[in-house]
Amino acid sequence: MVVKHLFKSIRIGNMEVPNRFVVPAMVMNYCNEDGTATERFISYHEEKAKGGWGLIITENFAVVPEGKGFVGIPGLWNDDQIPGFAEFTKRIHKYGSKVVAQIYHAGRQTSRQVIGTTPKAPSAIPCPVLQEVPEELTIDEIKDLVEKFGDAAYRAKLAGFDGVEVHGARVRRKFTKQAAVPLRDNSQHPQENRTQLPHHIPHLRR
Ligand SMILES: Cc1cc2nc3c(=O)[nH]c(=O)nc-3n(C[C@H](O)[C@H](O)[C@H](O)COP(=O)(O)O)c2cc1C
Secondary structure (H helix, E strand, O other): OOHOOOHOOEEEEEEEOOOOOEEOOOOOOOOOOOOOOOHHHHHHHHHHOOOOOOEEEEEEEOOOHHHHOOOOEEOOOOOOHHHHHHHHHHHHHHHOOOEEEEOOOOOOOOOOHHOOOEEEEEEOOOOOOOOOEEOOOHHHHHHHHHHHHHHHHHHHHHOOOOOOOOOOHHHHHHHOOOOOOHHHHHHHOOOHHHHHHHHHHHHHHO
């Protein structure tokens, strides 16, 4: 019976999860505008750990301030954000749960109202929902962004997270999806170029 496995531990990489109950990433918007943790953010997740969830995957942590899709989401773009999230992971671990930080960049799925500047994305094609025309990332900006994912993952480690989940949509997926990539990418940039960002992030070492 499948149900009997629900309460069995499982190893994911070098992480031992006490059971098969997993909270997926869900934006709560409970952090401070500077991306630091609040008591509300911590206690919201702590309740889940208390309730026995084996693995909690947080909502998306922005890897740069301009990558925020909402005002109150967490961030891991500077070291001042580490202590609050170290307290967060400590409070989750107290109940035996594992906690993974989802890291991301919103790409075109944000607005000037949220980030105070024009959104940056793989192409200058607006998000069909938000309708704001983003600026196209340059090659150097893309390389820098790959590094920012690595830096954020390292900060997550310093803050005591058990792992990171690299958000596969927004900026990463837009590079590989035909509809959001302009002609220059389809004709002049072969598939291997368009997949550089998703390809390089998992290989970063800190
Ligand atoms: C309010 C809300 C916020 C979400 N935020 C995120 C997020 O930050 N990152 C993510 O990858 N998915 C996010 N999702 C998607 C969920 O993690 C989940 O994959 C989706 O709800 C499908 O699962 P379900 O069919 O069990 O609802 C969100 C979903 C909801 C409803």
